[in-house]
Amino acid sequence: MSTIRAAITQTTWTGDKESMIAKHEQFARDAAAQGAQIICFQELFYGPYFGIIEDAKYYDYAEPADGPTVQRFVKLAKELKMVIVLPIYEEDMPGVYYNTAVVVDADGTILGKYRKHHIPNLDRFWEKFYFRPGNLGYPVFDTAVGKVGVYICYDRHFPEGWRELGLNGAELVFNPSATKPGLSNRLWELEQPAAAAANQYFIGANNRIGTESDEFGDLAVTFYGSSYFVDPRGNYVGEVASQDQTEIVIRDLDLDLIREVRNSWQFYRDRRPESYTATVKP
Numbered sequence: 001m002s003t004i005r006a007a008i009t010q011t012t013w014t015g016d017k018e019s020m021i022a023k024h025e026q027f028a029r030d031a032a033a034q035g036a037q038i039i040c041f042q043e044l045f046y047g048p049y050f051g052i053i054e055d056a057k058y059y060d061y062a063e064p065a066d067g068p069t070v071q072r073f074v075k076l077a078k079e080l081k082m083v084i085v086l087p088i089y090e091e092d093m094p095g096v097y098y099n100t101a102v103v104v105d106a107d108g109t110i111l112g113k114y115r116k117h118h119i120p121n122l123d124r125f126w127e128k129f130y131f132r133p134g135n136l137g138y139p140v141f142d143t144a145v146g147k148v149g150v151y152i153c154y155d156r157h158f159p160e161g162w163r164e165l166g167l168n169g170a171e172l173v174f175n176p177s178a179t180k181p182g183l184s185n186r187l188w189e190l191e192q193p194a195a196a197a198a199n200q201y202f203i204g205a206n207n208r209i210g211t212e213s214d215e216f217g218d219l220a221v222t223f224y225g226s227s228y229f230v231d232p233r234g235n236y237v238g239e240v241a242s243q244d245q246t247e248i249v250i251r252d253l254d255l256d257l258i259r260e261v262r263n264s265w266q267f268y269r270d271r272r273p274e275s276y277t278a279t280v281k282p
Helices: 017-033 056-061 068-080 153-157 159-167 184-199 213-219 256-264
Strands: 003-010 038-040 083-093 096-104 110-115 141-143 146-150 172-177 202-207 209-211 222-224 228-230 247-254
Touching: 003 017, 003 172, 003 202, 017 038, 017 068, 017 247, 038 172, 068 083, 068 096, 083 146, 083 172, 096 146, 110 141, 153 172, 153 184, 159 184, 184 202, 184 228, 202 247, 228 247
Parallel strands: 003 038, 038 083, 146 172, 172 202
Antiparallel strands: 003 247, 083 096, 096 110, 141 146, 202 228, 209 222
């Protein structure tokens, strides 16, 4: 069967890690009850978006990529027979941390992880304080429902990684994010549909919602949700989610459309990598 049912989530910060984990466990159960076979949570799903400030106390949110939080979802994935994409704060060793997504297959196998490559250092996005740049390339995971990649938040502004994922065989790429109003609004509307059309695969883009003022006071920003799926032609699959409501966005994705689109527009055949010299210069 070429059609898969995929889910992404958007929600608010509850104020503590355990309740966030429990909330997302319920999201997975609710999505599975509606037939979803794969789900991806929002960026840094079990914590606040702590890039708002620079504070070493948030290092305590980091865990190994096979640590206790991931292990809880390993058991859940196996129980629900669902692929789960877990955007976590990864501790590689004390003092070495990454913004990471762990991919767990429907039988509970940890297939691997993606580490966010592009790390911003902007007002209220002080991520270089928290994360090293990713160093594991652009892996595509052969899951029970298809070939899945991940590209995290700020990554989406860099077209090279989207193309790497396509060349590595991705059929569905998730872009979990924490995005605030301002310069990003129009880009949120443009970039993922453009990337899906240029690289001819499905994308699931999800953003946090709410204002984490209890955590960050007047520095807090308001995340605007608007999560969505797009197809390999760059068209929305169903409606875009709300800007301020907790939602599980569930859509049916016909993976056969990828072959149809690629047979109509031969972007992979006609690309000229030998001519793209400036893009690979440091």
